[in-house]
Amino acid sequence: MSDTLLLELQNIGKEYYGNRVLSNVSFSLRAGEILGLVGENGAGKSTLMNILFGMPVIAQTGGYEGTVLMDGRPVRFASPHEALEAGIGMVHQEFSLIPGFTATENILLNREVLNPSLLEYVFSSRMATLDRGSMRGRAERAIRTLGVDISPDMTVAEMPVGYKQFIEIAREIDRSKTRLLFLDEPTAVLTESEAEILLAALRALAEKGIAIVFISHRLHEVKDLCNRIVVLRDGAVIRDADAGKATIREIASWMVGRHVETAGEEASSRRPVPQTEPVLKVEHLWVDMPGETVRDVSFEVRKGEIFGIGGLAGHGKLGIPNGIMGLHPAGGRVEFLGKRVPLNRPRRALDRRMAFVSEDRRGVGLLLDERIDWNITFTAMQVQGRFLKGIPHLLQLRDDRAMTEEAERFIRALDIKCTGPSQRAGELSGGNQQKICLAKAFALRPDLLLVCEPTRGIDVGAKELVLNTLRNYNEEHGITIIVASSELEELRSICDRIAVVGEGRIAGVLLASRPAEDFGLLMMGQSVEEAAV
Template sequence: MGILLEAKNVEKSFEQNTVLKDVNFTLNEGEILGLVGENGAGKSTLMNIIFGMEVINETGGYSGEVLLNGKKINFKSPIEALDSGIGMVHQEFNLIPGFTVSENITLNMEKTNKNLVSSVIGKKYETVDTKENLKTSENALNTLGVNIDSKEYLSEMPVGHKQFIEIAREMTREKVKLIIMDEPTAVLTESEAEILIKSLKKLASLGISIIFISHRLSEVIDLCDNIIVLRDGFVVENRKSSDYTIEEIASLMVGRNAKKQEGEIIERKKLNKEDIILDIKNLWVDMPGEQVIDVNLSVVRGEILGIAGIAGQGKLGIPNGILGTYPVGGEVIFNNENLKLGDTFSILRKKIAFVSEDRRGVGLLLEEPIYWNIAFNAMQVQNKYLKKRFGIKFRDEVAMKELADFYIDSLAIKCMGPTQRAQNLSGGNQQKVCLAKALAMEPELLFVSEPTRGIDIGAKELVLNTLKETNAKDDTSIVMISSELEELRSICDRIAVICDGKIAGILSPYDSSEKFGLLMSGVSLKEVNANV
């Protein structure tokens, strides 16, 4: 098979910040190319160039050449890229909640039937052929190897299913030649990721090329034919995946030995198991795809409590319900006082903070600068970073920028400074801004949901260490919800497992993976303890 895509000397700058420098690579038909690098290394910018995202032209375009089937391209919009056979699955979903699965997959590609009116006035008056569109979407989902009902509404879907629907949509496009996948497994469980990897190999065997971006390096090596490592905008390595080890890729990404370094030993206070900071009783949350049925759970003051579970079982619903994102009921007692469930502002005022898994929809003011984002909740809820003049309160922009500078440094946020807009940061750096926003409130209790989703190996360690330091040095109790069991085991004192919207049991981080797996799959804690 011949060369499908070629990049020659591609460079891109945002003002004085060069994010890509002399990037060269080729991608053959039916080949899977892995693209790895730390957050801010230039991966998303490179894909935005190929896919014709408006931000590239709005910021002065790029230099160098990109060729598709030997012809130079310079798309001015994603529509031009789609028309040329290039699709892209973004980190953040582009789906319509009020539509069915089939309607989302076939959107703007619907099969239609002619009628008397359309034959006179035109094609746009043809009627949608629901039966054919269902067949099209079901074929795409079957190719992916997932069991999803095409007639079901998207709003009822767990997050993992939404990712498969995004991919199914790109597969359905006519004459698709290349699919760019930006962190497609970040929201998937291990079993779901295995299904996706298998289906992507099948797509490649059909002649479709894939660019696969992921921080799960074992997946990259397993799936890809070749791997490009980007660091600070440069291609530092480009060779066959079989020639790499995970450790070597990690070291190339960060430019240093990526093995875990011995850091400062953090001393923690001894926990008093009778001192309960948060007591959850009969909690229910009506969160689509993550319903909580009846959760009873206590959090010990000063502990890091993990919540684990398979996607769609309710783990994300717990913090979202308590903080008022979705309809909620039951009883939640914080510091011996009942929280007014559904009243987010009053809950935040009690020094409870939340880092949402939905950083773009809930966590960030995308069009505002970094320093606004970090200071916003502390300013709005706690009246911090304000100054009075003539009895009127104004934002203290100097103090807000000093706060942002502190977190940009301590969390290693890659940016052009505190005034850069949040929407122009990479996904991983947006995640760090969300964490900084919560920490700026100096909470007594911090809910953090999927804190390392979509961030690189070095940033993951930094975020987890930050949580450990915040817990130990600031006496912050933490409830961490994650799909990454090993991360929970590395940081948590206890781990609660949720299944079917209820707490199935609480395990020690030192318990076996088999115990966790059985609890997650619906086996009772009594049976697990009796047989493992």
């Protein structure tokens, strides 16, 4: 790490729609330093990154206060292009890849290597052809820097979600000018082994002099990777600390302003496993979901149970709930409450009082340009005819008052940080958008709730709230819940039993109280004695 100051923030402030989101934020960053930027959802992290990267939303909403210095000189980027030219790279929490393009084409997008030709000189650069060999070589080098084995010819649509994250980062590494790299939740979609590979690659980049701002809610990774930690709370810097001298519990307390229980503490108060009859039976299920293929899965879920599905990325854990709900081509047999659930027909699953929270909150879960109250109530209105007034089947109008009351109830219950039910969902932070997805599912009053990655991209305080909300809904309303997640410890803290998926099949079903090592063995393809229960 160099002693040269690369970036300096002085009293940065920002308001959105009259809501103060940043107040006098100041800190600095040296060349080759890795800075952990942490805080609850809504603390201002994404807004700060948008300012530093010149995102148009900042200028469109009145700009910002304060000064940004690079190399000791004031800068104020009017666009991401200007930030890129200054050597700043950004990997956003939501992917910005083109599904039909290969890894190479995405990594080299807008920086393609061209073959010189006479036609190019006579007419224009549009007549040039791509030097695909050189492009493939550059993509391979960027991917190799990250220490992963991904074919540069694989299309993004075929990739598991973890691979997509590596391609996003490889694109920024390939830029020759990059001196400062912002990473927003880069490990949220990665398994533990993939995350370890990425963290090792980031350390190697820092040794080359690239400064890194690492935004993450995985506090153990922040502590292990970063030199310093800056904690934001309610838009202000609460602490600027040496990462090596801070404990994870201290960091969590700085973030939320209160004591936070860990997954292990939650597990200590585990309830007895329900010994009820099965309400969901899945037999020989196969699902053709890109990057999450399910080959042959059978299991049963008991009434009132919280049933977990875990496993390594790309092995099918997300494909199971997506296939049951009909979002991807599927076959086999699924029965709920003794009646067969038609596959490949999402409406029929909803009609059976089944609800779903997708892992893709922006692409599937939300209407980003619509109001919060509309997002929460729309599916219940369509499927169940709720939030309507008038004469059924003849003349019905939307009941705006009922929609607003329902939205306000969930805003309070889930502590959704927003200006009110009328705010657009696209204006919220990622974690608050996830809470809207949960509220939309709860509004259906389901008998069976399937949830994929419920805490992805959510801070420690919000994780605790979301997990407790799932548990409380399960206990108070008798809802049977299936949770598919990459976070094994979270599954162990909330679930009764956990199925481990490997290569598209169930490797075993364990009581959540079993030691973590047993789950690890199943994930690695090893047998565990008396694993099935």
